[in-house]
Amino acid sequence: MFILHDGPPYANGSLHIGHALNKILKDIINRYKVLHGYKVNYIPGWDCHGLPIELKALKELRGVDKSSLTPLQIRDVAKKSALEALEIQRKEFISWGIMGDWKNPYRTLGYIYRQDKPVYWSPSSRTALAEAELEYRDDHQSNSVYVKLPVINSTLNSQEGLKDNLYILIWTTTPWTLPANQAVAINPNIEYSIVCPNNDILTIQNNYIIATKRLDALQKILGTELNVKFTFKGQQLIGTTYIHPISEKQCKIIDASHITEESGTGLVHTAPGHGMEDYEACKKFDIPTFCPVDEYGIFTSEVGESTFEGKSVLTDGTLAVIEYLKKRNSLIKEEKFKHKYPYDWRTKKPIILRATPQWFANVEAIKQRAIELLEDVKMVPKSARYRLEQFTLSRSEWCISRQRSWGVPIPVFYESETDVPLLTDSSVEHIIEIFKKHGSDGWWKLDDQELLASEYKNNGKTYRKGNDTMDVWFDSGVSWTFILEQTKKKDFKTIADLYLEGSDQHRGWFQSSLLTSVAINDKVPYSTLITHGFVMDEQGQKMSKSLGNVINPSTVIKGGKNEPAYGVDVLRLWVASSEYVNDINIGKNIMSQVGENIRKYRNTARFMLGNLNNFKYNQLVEYEELDLIDKYMLHETYNFGKNIKIFYDEYAFNKVVQALNNLSNVLLSAFYFDIVKDRLYADHITSQSRRNVLTVLYHILNIYTISLSPIVPYLAEEIYDNYKNIRPKENDSVFKLGWYDLDEKWNNQLLQQEWNTLKHLRGEVNQLLEAARKDKLIKSSLEANVELYVNSSELLHLLQNHDATISSSLEMIENCSNNTLIYTKKVDLSGGICKIIIKRASLFKCPRCWNYNAQTEGELCKRCENVLEIMNK
Structure with missing residues (x-):
């Protein structure tokens, strides 16, 4: 099982591009784990309590004297507002292709002491604040x-x-x-x-x-x-x-x-x-x-x-x-x-320090133990460790009480005459049973006597219930208990495999989860912690309505005024392309480039699918029977597949995208596809040479589709839907295939060494052909013959083995005439020197394959004649 515990966003408004960054990163990881056979436990969460939701709900009330509202009335309004926002956000998350248990989300609805001491106080919010709720100007x-x-x-x-x-x-x-x-x-x-x-x-x-x-x-x-x-x-x-x-x-x-x-x-x-x-x-x-x-x-x-x-x-x-x-x-x-002065991070107004009776958690008693346990946690990026440690070490206590109505009540009573708090195991257990029947609203609905445990009702003292609620960071900080309840974990080193949130959570949810888990379990709640940056505009500026540079996820997906609709996969690919551990940029030019990458992925897949049409799994050719160029392409595919897995395992999704781009644009479109088009289009449909290529394309397409799927699942499913009938066992989703297996025979280091030499030579040949085209001496490379003169048998043997991969019109000669010479160049290669000679083609263009191999103008070349002869039988 793989557990990614979802940091709950506030259920108080529309989703922004930062939500997209966060949720898509999580989904890429979850889909990758599914492909590796993990049962993924990812239960989306929402933080439904807290000041932002309460203020938003009160703001929406029109024509009502807010000061006259009772706590219970405020809670009703806030609850309704939170659940409405939750549903809107849920639908949008699903539309982004985020896999999760959306029908059953979780909602946050000896170290503790009370003291009259100064706390950060927000006059604009009329509540105490924790350090994590401050921002400094x-x-x-x-x-x-x-x-x-x-x-x-x-x-x-x-x-x-x-x-x-x-x-x-x-x-x-x-x-x-x-x-x-x-x-x-x-x-x-x-x-x-x-x-x-x-x-x-x-x-x-x-x-x-x-x-x-x-x-x-x-x-x-x-x-x-x-x-x-x-x-x-x-x-x-x-x-x-x-x-x-x-x-x-x-x-x-x-x-x-x-x-x-x-x-x-x-x-x-x-x-x-x-x-x-x-x-x-x-x-x-x-x-x-x-x-x-x-x-x-x-x-x-x-x-x-x-x-x-x-x-x-x-x-x-x-x-x-x-x-x-x-x-x-x-x-x-x-x-x-x-x-520099602290401000309330929600109201953006200055705070004061003010002594009031508040409830505190003694962080001093557990923070050193927390730091010790963090040593075994993997941090991405590594610099996040220092940041979290420093935030944790800088705290000695945590003010966990708030003077608001919308939140989880602190189940404490106070002796009426002395104000001494009553907070015992039995008094709390009694409240828990009441909450099971009435929910946390029971604290406000029921009178003090109903809430008080029986053993305190006739002890000669009178008690009143408190009105403070829990800090939402404490509320969400113990959300790991939901995982323990769901998974029935008992003996565990950590509770969740992964927490992934923005860098602001080092002083927020990462820290509150750490402190509560260490205090209760003496264990960290996560084995890996990933931190992402914030989203900036194309110039690296912070997004704001006043600057007019805000980009909403819905606009990227569906389009807007003078804005193209890119779809969900482009939004997801933008996230994966980014070096997300830092602040990342988004803008028109960036999205246009990402959209172009998707188009190239689609075209790459389309080429393979088009040629694999009517191909069957039982037509695959054994590795030993493949041509050398085909074996080399499988070697490159092997390296690609190995690297992709490493990059996913390291959560380096931008490197995954770079590898996909290199495979699509360099290794396939500009290299292998260019070389094998002649075999695919001109050789007989059942020929060994063509089946060799189709065998390689089948293997590449399978690995390519699976590699794409965690990042661009809609495109991957579309590709898979068009070739699943070729596979030996048909599944209804690419995510049921499992991760691909790489045949160790494909890992051919000798071919790699040979191709280091051949790619150098091929590049030199293409430069000469491009020069001839620019000088308008030829219209296309097919109009030229390429002759190579070598001074060593080692190099001659290498070129003879790979002749068709340098140029489709290649000859190895000992002497050459200059009557049709266009360009020449000497190249130092491993194993000797090669002289490249470019000439105009001496034969005629075949009307079928377009190669200049026909003996007579307007007639077919010998190869095409033989193919048509077989087809007509």
């Missing part, structure tokens, strides 16, 4: 401020002249977090200085504490010379108290190893309710978190200053804080600061 502008904070209790105050005029100087790009300030952090190992300004930009009599290495930078930023009074180690600042920037309370300076001298002042405003590092630093000193910001990113009444309350922290709330600092004479400098 480099052009974000913040209002940065330098603020002075009075020192009121420090050993430094005892220094002469510092009793009442000593200040900490801090810098922040988030002024709105200053009301939540709980400490200032310093590095005890950094050298600090007390400095005083040299002019009235700062108040002259004031003294400021800064990191010594920041002196030069701050002089430029503040526009004044700063005179150093004395220096000291940061350790001396620990325990110093200062007055809060907004309120009048006293706070302390604490030590924190993450503080550097790279930016700011070396003293860092610390708000544990709004920063991860701030939270960890304050946690060591039992400093509580404080977060006066609600789910909309609005200052609450807890902020303590009425002019801030009700304002958005990202806009007017920031301006209000800055204005307040000015009035208190605490603001030293304000300036715009351009920097």
